[in-house]
Amino acid sequence: MILRTAVRELRAHPGRTAFAIAGVAVASAMLLDMLMLAGGLQSSFRGLLSGAGFELRVSPAGTLPLDTDATLLDAIALADDIRNEPGVAAVSPVLALNIRLEGTSTPTADAGDPIVFALGVDPDAQGLYRIVDGRDLEAPSEVLVDERSTSGVGDTLRLTSVRTFGSAAAASAELIVVGTAEFLYSSASDVPVALDIEALRELASRPAEASFFMLDAEPGTDPDDLAQRLRARIPTVEIVSIREIVRRAEQRLSYFQQLAFILGSVSLVVTALLVGTIMAVSINDRYGIIAALRAIGVSRRSIVVTLLVETLALVTVAGGIGLVLGSLTARYLERILSDFPGLPAAIRFFVLEPRQLWLAIAALVAVGVAAALIPAYRASTLPIATTLHREEP
Amino acid sequence: MIAPVAQALDVERTYRMQGVPIHALRGVTLDVGAGEFLALVGPSGSGKSTLLHLLGGVDKPDVGRVMAGGTDLSSLNDQKLTRHRLEHVGLVFQRFHLLPMLTATENVEIPLAEIGLRRAERRQRSRELLERVGLGDRMKHRPGELSGGQRQRVAIARALANRPSLLLADEPTGELDRETSKGILELFESLAGSGTAIVVATHDLKLAAAAGRQLKMVDGRLNGLELS
Numbered sequence: 001m002i003l004r005t006a007v008r009e010l011r012a013h014p015g016r017t018a019f020a021i022a023g024v025a026v027a028s029a030m031l032l033d034m035l036m037l038a039g040g041l042q043s044s045f046r047g048l049l050s051g052a053g054f055e056l057r058v059s060p061a062g063t064l065p066l067d068t069d070a071t072l073l074d075a076i077a078l079a080d081d082i083r084n085e086p087g088v089a090a091v092s093p094v095l096a097l098n099i100r101l102e103g104t105s106t107p108t109a110d111a112g113d114p115i116v117f118a119l120g121v122d123p124d125a126q127g128l129y130r131i132v133d134g135r136d137l138e139a140p141s142e143v144l145v146d147e148r149s150t151s152g153v154g155d156t157l158r159l160t161s162v163r164t165f166g167s168a169a170a171a172s173a174e175l176i177v178v179g180t181a182e183f184l185y186s187s188a189s190d191v192p193v194a195l196d197i198e199a200l201r202e203l204a205s206r207p208a209e210a211s212f213f214m215l216d217a218e219p220g221t222d223p224d225d226l227a228q229r230l231r232a233r234i235p236t237v238e239i240v241s242i243r244e245i246v247r248r249a250e251q252r253l254s255y256f257q258q259l260a261f262i263l264g265s266v267s268l269v270v271t272a273l274l275v276g277t278i279m280a281v282s283i284n285d286r287y288g289i290i291a292a293l294r295a296i297g298v299s300r301r302s303i304v305v306t307l308l309v310e311t312l313a314l315v316t317v318a319g320g321i322g323l324v325l326g327s328l329t330a331r332y333l334e335r336i337l338s339d340f341p342g343l344p345a346a347i348r349f350f351v352l353e354p355r356q357l358w359l360a361i362a363a364l365v366a367v368g369v370a371a372a373l374i375p376a377y378r379a380s381t382l383p384i385a386t387t388l389h390r391e392e393p
Numbered sequence: 394m395i396a397p398v399a400q401a402l403d404v405e406r407t408y409r410m411q412g413v414p415i416h417a418l419r420g421v422t423l424d425v426g427a428g429e430f431l432a433l434v435g436p437s438g439s440g441k442s443t444l445l446h447l448l449g450g451v452d453k454p455d456v457g458r459v460m461a462g463g464t465d466l467s468s469l470n471d472q473k474l475t476r477h478r479l480e481h482v483g484l485v486f487q488r489f490h491l492l493p494m495l496t497a498t499e500n501v502e503i504p505l506a507e508i509g510l511r512r513a514e515r516r517q518r519s520r521e522l523l524e525r526v527g528l529g530d531r532m533k534h535r536p537g538e539l540s541g542g543q544r545q546r547v548a549i550a551r552a553l554a555n556r557p558s559l560l561l562a563d564e565p566t567g568e569l570d571r572e573t574s575k576g577i578l579e580l581f582e583s584l585a586g587s588g589t590a591i592v593v594a595t596h597d598l599k600l601a602a603a604a605g606r607q608l609k610m611v612d613g614r615l616n617g618l619e620l621s
Contacts, residue, residue: 009494292486295446296483296484297475297480297507298479299507385446385451385452
C-alpha cells in the first residue's frame with residue numbers, strides 16, 4: 001500500500017518527477033564516474049604490473065624501468081649475482097631499444113617511419129607479452145610481432161640497429177616471425193617486436209647490457225624484504241618491488257583521488273539539494289491531505305515511511321539511469337584518455353569495481369533519504385487541527 | 394446508564410492568530426450518546442469545527458476535559474491518541490481530503506491498512522463499505538473521476554472503515570448540491586439507526602433539522618437552543 005501510494009504520487013506529477021529524476025541521474029552519473037576514476041587508474045596500474053607474475057624490478061640507479069634510455073652495463077654478471085640471493089626464484093633480463101624494421105610487410109602504423117620498439121627477452125622467463133597466435137621464441141633467428149601488426153607468422157623481417165652518436169656501424173639481421181603477441185606495456189600507438197635478448201645484444205652491439213630485470217620471488221618470500229636485502233647488497237642499482245612502484249604511483253596519482261573526492265562530494269551535495277527541494281515542495285503541497293490522514297488515525301511513522309519510500313523510489317529510478325549514463329560517459333572519456341602518448345594501452349582510467357558500484361548506490365540512497373527526512377518529519381508533526389482550519393474553507 | 398460515546402466537560406480552547414488570542418471555545422459541556430445524531434449549527438468562527446476536533450481527539454482543550462469511553466483524551470500521548478482516532482472515530486471533511494492518485498477502494502483501505510488488516514480482508518471490507526454508501530459501480534474510479542457527492546460518499550466510507558463508535562462530519566454538504574446533500578443526509582440517518590453516534594457541524598438547516606438534536610453555537614458557547 002505504501003509503495004503503491006508512493007509510486008502513484010510520483011506518477012501523478014510527471015513534469016516534477018522527470019525533472020527530479022533527470023537531475024539526480026546526472027549527479028549520480030558524475031558520482032559513479034568519480035568513484036571509478038578515484039581508484040581506476042591505480043587499480044589497473046597495479047593489475048598491469050602484478051599480472052605478469054614478477055614481483056620486483058631492477059633498473060639503473062635513480063630510474064624506474066623504461067623511464068630513460070639508461071641501461072645496466074654489466075647485466076650478465078649482475079643477473080648471476082642476484083640469482084644467488086636466497087628467495088630469488090627467477091631473473092628475467094630485458095633490453096629495450098628502438099630498431100629499424102624492414103621486410104615484405106612493415107608492422108609500423110606509419111609506413112614512412114619503420115622505427116619500432118624492440119624488446120630483447122629471455123623467452124623462458126619473461127613477463128612482457130602473451131602469445132596470441134603461433135608460438136614463443138625458441139631460437140635467436142626468430143621474432144614475435146604485435147597482434148596489431150600487419151606481419152604474420154611465417155613472414156621474414158629485416159631488423160637494423162639504429163645508430164646513435166658514438167655507437168658502432170649499423171648491423172642487420174633477418175628474422176622469421178613465429179608468433180604474434182599481446183604486449184602488456186605497449187601504448188596504443190606502439191607496435192613493438194620481441195626477440196631473444198642475445199640476438200638483440202648482438203644486433204645492437206651491446207653484448208652485456210639490459211634495460212632492466214624482472215625478478216620473481218620464491219613462494220613465501222616477502223618481495224619488500226627481498227628488495228631491501230638486495231638494495232643493501234647492491235646499492236649501485238635501483239631495486240624496487242611492484243608494491244613499492246604502486247605505492248609511488250599512488251602518491252603521484254593522489255591528485256586524481258582528490259579531484260574525484262571533491263567532484264564526487266559535489267554530486268552528492270547536488271543530489272541532496274535536489275531531492276530535499278523537490279520533496280519539500282511536494283510535501284508542502286500536501287499539508288492538507290497529510291493533516292487529514294493524521295486526523296483519521298494514520299500514524300506519524302506511516303507518514304514518514306510513505307514519504308521516504310517515495311524518495312527512495314525517485315532515487316532508485318534516477319540512480320539506475322545515472323549508473324547507465326555514468327558507464328557510457330566513462331567509456332567515452334576512456335576512449336579520449338587512452339590516446340595519451342606513451343601510456344600502456346592496458347591502463348584504464350575508469351574501472352568499475354563492485355565495491356565502487358555498491359558505494360555509489362549506498363551514498364546516493366543515504367543522501368537522498370537523509371535529504372527527505374527533514375520535510376517528511378515536519379509533515380508528520382504538523383499541528384493537525386491548525387492545518388485543517390487553514391485548509392478547510 | 395450507558396456512558397456517552399464522547400463527552401466535553403467545561404472545555405475551553407484559545408488559538409493565537411498573529412499574536413492575538415482567539416477564544417474558539419468558552420466553557421462548553423456536551424454529551425454524545427451512542428446512536429445519537431447531533432447537529433451543531435452556528436455562524437463561521439463560532440467554534441463548531443474546534444468542538445468537533447476536541448471530541449475526536451484531533452486537538453486538546455486548554456481547560457476542561459474530553460472523555461471517550463471513560464478515558465480522558467488529554468492524558469493520552471500522540472501515539473495513543475492517533476490509535477484512538479483510528480479505532481473509535483470517523484472523520485468526514487468538507488473538502489473530502491481523498492488521495493487523488495488512489496481509487497475509491499484504495500482510499501477506503503487506508504485506515505484498514507493502518508490498523509494492520511491483510512490485503513484481501515481490506516479489499517473485501519472496502520468493497521462492502523462502498524456498496525453500503527451506494528458506490529458499488531465506482532470502486533475503481535479515482536476521486537478526479539467522481540462527482541462531489543460521490544467523493545463525499547467515499548470519504549464517509551473511509552470514515553466508517555474501522556467501524557467507529559463516533560462519526561464527526563465538518564460541513565459534509567458544504568460543497569454539494571441539494572439533491573446530493575439529501576443522499577448524504579439519508580446515509581447519516583441510516584448510520585445513526587445502526588448505532589453510530591454522529592455529530593455534524595453544518596450551515597445546512599435541512600441537514601440540521603433531520604438530526605435528533607440540534608445545538609447552536611455562538612461565539613464559542615453552546616446556547617442549547619433547540620432548532621426543531
